[in-house]
Amino acid sequence: MESAHYTIDGEVLRVGLRGAWVLQGQQVYESPAAVLKERSGVERVAFDASALQQWDSRLVLFVLEVFQAARGKQIDTRGLPRQLLEWIALTEAGERFQAKTGPVNFFAHVGERAGDLWLSLAGYFRFLGEVVMALVNSVRGRAHWHWDDVLHFVQNTGIEALPIVSLISFLVGLILAFVGLVQLSQFGASLFVANLVGLAMVREMGAMMTGVIMAGRTGAAFAAAIGSMNVSEETDAFKVMAISPVEFLVIPRLLGLFLMMPLLCLYADFVGILGGIFVAVTLKGLSLVEYLNQTRGAIALNDIFTGLIKGTTFGFIIGFLGCYTGLRCERNSAAVGSSTTKAVVYSITALIVADAIFAVLFNALKV
Amino acid sequence: MTLINDRTDAIYVESLTMGYGDTVVLKDVAFSVKRGSIFIVMGGSGCGKSTLLKHLIGLKEPLAGSVFLSGVDYWNADEATQLSVLRKQGVLFQGGALWSTLTLLENVALPLKEFTTLSQADCNALARLKLALVGLVGFEDAYPANISGGMKKRAGLARAMALDPDILFFDEPSAGLDPVTSRNLDDLILKIRDSLGTTVVIVTHELSSIFNIGEDAIFLDSQTKTLLAQASPKTLAQSGPQSVRAFLTRI
Numbered sequence: 001m002e003s004a005h006y007t008i009d010g011e012v013l014r015v016g017l018r019g020a021w022v023l024q025g026q027q028v029y030e031s032p033a034a035v036l037k038e039r040s041g042v043e044r045v046a047f048d049a050s051a052l053q054q055w056d057s058r059l060v061l062f063v064l065e066v067f068q069a070a071r072g073k074q075i076d077t078r079g080l081p082r083q084l085l086e087w088i089a090l091t092e093a094g095e096r097f098q099a100k101t102g103p104v105n106f107f108a109h110v111g112e113r114a115g116d117l118w119l120s121l122a123g124y125f126r127f128l129g130e131v132v133m134a135l136v137n138s139v140r141g142r143a144h145w146h147w148d149d150v151l152h153f154v155q156n157t158g159i160e161a162l163p164i165v166s167l168i169s170f171l172v173g174l175i176l177a178f179v180g181l182v183q184l185s186q187f188g189a190s191l192f193v194a195n196l197v198g199l200a201m202v203r204e205m206g207a208m209m210t211g212v213i214m215a216g217r218t219g220a221a222f223a224a225a226i227g228s229m230n231v232s233e234e235t236d237a238f239k240v241m242a243i244s245p246v247e248f249l250v251i252p253r254l255l256g257l258f259l260m261m262p263l264l265c266l267y268a269d270f271v272g273i274l275g276g277i278f279v280a281v282t283l284k285g286l287s288l289v290e291y292l293n294q295t296r297g298a299i300a301l302n303d304i305f306t307g308l309i310k311g312t313t314f315g316f317i318i319g320f321l322g323c324y325t326g327l328r329c330e331r332n333s334a335a336v337g338s339s340t341t342k343a344v345v346y347s348i349t350a351l352i353v354a355d356a357i358f359a360v361l362f363n364a365l366k367v
Numbered sequence: 368m369t370l371i372n373d374r375t376d377a378i379y380v381e382s383l384t385m386g387y388g389d390t391v392v393l394k395d396v397a398f399s400v401k402r403g404s405i406f407i408v409m410g411g412s413g414c415g416k417s418t419l420l421k422h423l424i425g426l427k428e429p430l431a432g433s434v435f436l437s438g439v440d441y442w443n444a445d446e447a448t449q450l451s452v453l454r455k456q457g458v459l460f461q462g463g464a465l466w467s468t469l470t471l472l473e474n475v476a477l478p479l480k481e482f483t484t485l486s487q488a489d490c491n492a493l494a495r496l497k498l499a500l501v502g503l504v505g506f507e508d509a510y511p512a513n514i515s516g517g518m519k520k521r522a523g524l525a526r527a528m529a530l531d532p533d534i535l536f537f538d539e540p541s542a543g544l545d546p547v548t549s550r551n552l553d554d555l556i557l558k559i560r561d562s563l564g565t566t567v568v569i570v571t572h573e574l575s576s577i578f579n580i581g582e583d584a585i586f587l588d589s590q591t592k593t594l595l596a597q598a599s600p601k602t603l604a605q606s607g608p609q610s611v612r613a614f615l616t617r618i
């Protein structure tokens with residue numbers, strides 16, 4: 001049965017409401033706009049609720065649809081339940097609070113985006129400035145941060161990362177050795193796999209792989225932790241107490257990472273070389289002593305230093321971007337997720353760009 | 368004044384004991400809420416008002432006793448019945464608890480989309496109406512982070528009313544609002560009850576609200592961990608137990 005029954009009575013359209021008009025039910029009806037369009041000559045619209053059994057705001061929606069369709073005609077609401085009319089009156093009372101928002105102009109939109117880009121670049125430099133100022137304040141002994149926190153992050157970013165760094169570095173060393181051995185054994189130069197693995201780990205892969213792990217593990221954690229503090233206005237609570245969130249939240253994280261990155265890199269180099277030994281000595285039967293001697297001859301001290309400089313820079317990049325995206329996080333729960341993603345993606349991109357710059361630089365300096 | 372309790376009342380609570388783990392917060396609570404009335408839950412901070420509320424909205428299971436919601440023994444009902452009971456209740460949380468990644472319109476339209484067969488356009492139209500009901504025309508596309516505390520409460524109310532609930536629950540609706548805004552919210556609650564016949568349960572210790580709109584009230588006491596009295600606020604202020612009178616007549 002239809003929930004709305006239309007009858008024409010001279011120039012009056014009578015809308016008969018039937019059965020239950022409730023949100024949890026199903027209503028079948030012809031659209032009032034279509035009915036009115038079909039039958040010209042209607043001047044008045046009236047309602048008949050005598051067969052109406054039950055209603056809630058579902059009916060309000062329909063009645064307003066009728067009002068909309070019958071604009072310019074006379075509407076007789078006497079047949080409607082009194083409470084329904086009160087309901088509608090309440091929503092009209094609400095119109096008083098009305099506010100205005102205009103449509104967005106295309107050029108304004110383009111301009112805004114360009115402005116945003118500039119602002120975001122300016123934002124990085126400003127944040128860099130804040131970090132430097134916080135460090136200057138620390139040297140002067142005026143900053144709000146604690147060594148306890150730094151130690152916490154040393155533990156958190158360094159010691160707790162050892163298992164994953166071990167696993168990845170070992171596998172990277174192992175892969176390098178496999179790939180190298182296949183080629184080198186063709187020339188009978190299998191022992192040079194020690195040079196390949198050693199140099200690649202120390203100069204490139206140790207720092208790079210540690211950086212990538214740290215970006216995913218630590219940078220993301222920084223962004224999420226600071227971002228959610230931002231959402232719950234905890235960073236504002238620092239500001240109103242005249243404590244800089246940069247000092248209290250960022251400096252300990254940066255310092256912790258700064259202290260641990262070189263150590264993790266050295267460790268990764270070492271484990272990577274172990275991976276190489278595993279393949280060359282236990283699987284391919286090279287002599288352990290010869291392999292070690294070959295490795296020692298291949299790696300110079302400045303190779304190790306270049307790796308450490310890279311690792312330390314990577315650590316700074318990861319900490320910086322993690323904290324920055326966290327602090328700039330918008331005030332809603334989805335923003336925490338997107339700022340975490342940003343922290344990881346930006347960090348890894350920045351690592352690779354930085355690595356390329358280092359490659360050119362070290363080549364020019366001949367180290 | 369004697370109250371005749373009836374399991375078919377909007378809410379009927381029988382020898383309810385509540386707590387967290389082994390600590391009992393309130394014991395042997397019994398009261399009932401008449402359909403269409405405005406019911407106040409009051410008591411000092413930490414006496415268990417929010418805890419009681421959690422038991423009435425299906426968030427927390429009693430240690431002992433029963434809660435009848437619209438005649439259904441909620442904690443002994445099967446899941447389908449529980450869900451249908453919950454769908455006829457609306458809750459306004461203390462902070463509004465609006466979903467921060469959705470606009471106000473999306474916040475209100477979400478329950479409509481999930482629980483009715485209305486089209487997307489109808490859901491939005493109805494959500495717009497509910498927002499108009501609480502005076503938020505023009506803020507449909509605003510995000511919760513960008514509106515004031517009073518507006519968040521009103522938007523939360525619109526969302527609570529999305530499915531035309533039979534019972535509306537409020538946890539400290541006037542907390543953090545200025546007297547005028549909180550007065551307006553009281554008026555709104557009263558209007559909604561008068562025109563829609565909704566049963567309203569309010570947790571509050573705002574004296575002006577208690578006397579302005581409260582028709583029936585209970586007082587919870589943290590010392591004895593019991594319900595001290597149930598009566599209308601005026602009766603309680605005149606002839607309630609000593610500690611309740613002290614609470615209601617502090618100026």
Ligand SMILES: Nc1ncnc2c1ncn2[C@@H]1O[C@H](COP(=O)(O)OP(=O)(O)O)[C@@H](O)[C@H]1O
Nearest residue numbers: 387388392410411412413414415416417418419
């Ligand atoms: N999640 C919880 N776990 C343990 N104890 C709680 C929890 N929430 C509240 N309580 C305790 O229950 C008591 C009542 O709390 P609550 O119902 O929030 O009080 P009110 O809302 O009246 O201020 C308090 O003593 C509080 O410490």
Ligand SMILES: [Mg+2]
Nearest residue numbers: 416417418539
């Ligand atoms: Mg509370």
